[in-house]
Amino acid sequence: MQAHAEGFRVVAARLAAIRERMLQCRVMSMTGRGRRPSVSRSARITMSKERPWLDHYPEGVPAEIDLGAYASVVAVLEEAFGKFKERPAFASFGKQLTYGEIDAMSAKFAGYLSGELKLVKGDRIAIMMPNVLQYPIALFGALRAGLVVVNTNPLYTARELRHQLEDSGAKAIVVLDNFASTVQQVVADTHVEHIVTTGVGDLLGGLKGMLVNTVAKHVKKMVPDYHLPQAVRFNDALARGAHHPLPKVMLSHDDLAFLQYTGGTTGVAKGAMLSHGNMVANMLQAGSWIGRNAKEGEEVIITALPLYHIFSLTANGLVFMRLGGLNWLITNPRDMPGFVKELQKSRFTALTGVNTLFNGLLNTPGFAEVDFSRLHLTLGGGMAVQRAVAERWKKVTGCTLAEAYGLTETSPAACINPLDLKEYNGSIGLPIPSTNVAIWSEENQPLPVGEVGELMVQGPQVMKGYWQRPEETAKVLGEDGWLHTGDIARMDENGYFYIVDRKKDMILVSGFNVYPNEVEDTVMQHPGVSEVAAVGIPDEHSGEVVKLFVVRKDPNLTAEALKEFCRENLTGYKRPKLIEFRDDLPKSNVGKILRRELRDEKKPAATH
Missing domain, CATH: 3.40.50.980 (Rossmann fold)
Known part of the structure; x- marks a missing residue:
């Protein structure tokens, strides 16, 4: 225990030094537009020891970005409007x-x-x-x-x-x-x-x-x-x-640009306050990561994820605007045959999406005949990329499906895999420039390499907080700028991060967060329901789907009647696909319904 405590103190001291260095870099970057803070070779060596991912950055990617490059x-x-006036946008x-x-x-x-x-x-x-x-x-x-x-x-x-x-x-x-x-x-x-x-x-x-x-x-x-x-x-x-x-x-950087609504960690829809500084930072961070892989004024990116989603908004709508790229908008990507026809019209260079989108394309007739000769960037986020899908994608398109990680609260990118990756590696990648990522214990102590704990993020892309919810903000965002993601992960010796488990109760349906509290609160409004628990169960098409465990107040309540109620009150991806009726639900000694017990049950159960 003493050795572990000493290890915690050492890592904590290193993280404190990193924070101080980042603050210094931010101050330097704000002193002059377009001027990058200089980082000496000796400082870079020191930083790489504390941030091992720096040694594995793609060539040309800087450790820090210049936050002063743009005011908003x-x-x-x-x-971009002036530079690429005649280019299609x-x-x-x-x-x-x-x-x-x-x-x-x-x-x-x-x-x-x-x-x-x-x-x-x-x-x-x-x-x-x-x-x-x-x-x-x-x-x-x-x-x-x-x-x-x-x-x-x-x-x-x-x-x-x-x-x-x-x-x-x-x-x-x-x-x-x-x-x-x-x-x-x-x-x-x-x-x-x-x-x-x-x-x-x-x-x-x-x-x-x-x-x-x-x-x-x-x-x-x-x-x-x-x-x-x-x-x-x-x-x-x-x-x-x-x-x-x-x-x-x-x-200025402090002015709000977006209220991007998310369930956070409680399921109550909250507006993440993303400032112009947050968004500029993430544009520069992601842009530097793309680096020499992208050619200014020549990129064509397929934008199938909705632009109202933070992933598509930043990665497609803003990063590629700065590059003078063409965003090819897909209005209804669920129409896979129509989607493939659109792909056949464009010699696209980049595509972003979630695992379900890539899997859907791979299983749509005609996709294998699409012209992939210019495709050099495929980025997956929003939900875990499955190995089988990534390997098949590489075989069909010739382009590696690189996984990235982010949150609404981080504008969104925090980690991205190198884009010159030869094969899928199961990792969410390396922290992007000007970003610190660490693994913490339940006691909020830094953990050493290889240990499993909560993934923490610190950087200029981290939100200002939740709109008009200071108490909710305080739960996830410390005064030192460290954001609690709620995701369970580990880091290897090279600085690559791996998600071990998602947030304890969150359900991830095709890249969209579904929070059990919201679903349960809605279902409980039905007069025939006494108790309910919502959990996520694996699904080959959407990653997870919502399953309800219900104790009936009205013995005549049917699954179809409850599904119809949900159709009227919940967006499609939040609606339950499976409903199981029970006489009671497992509870803790204080009466809290134990979702994890329901989720982890091995015995087969009749569903409706």
């Missing part, structure tokens, strides 16, 4: 918009938000759209107006949307017609004063745009009727915004 996300965008449904066109339209939208709606710096705006051309225009326009973007899942139920709009205090929302009926149900209960609606085809132009909107509404029946008389159409907003100048808003 807007500064990055405007640099986003493509969807056969329509491409250049950087210059995105610049002009987002400036008009910013003018509308500021000049017409009188929204001011710091006001929140919700964006409720899948991957369509309107999304980046609304996003960039909002940021250029100094607003805080509240990314909103279009598939939210009325209950979920109401909570997010109420909690964030959003004054405006931009929503695709397909989901406007949900907004209609809740808007009276929120602070939303302004609504902008749009159809999928609104930016496609002419007959094509009209045809796409007509098919979506009348043929595929994808647009439920709604009544929002106060709403303004997106194209009308752009036309009105053209009469107002682009607002001049001073932004």
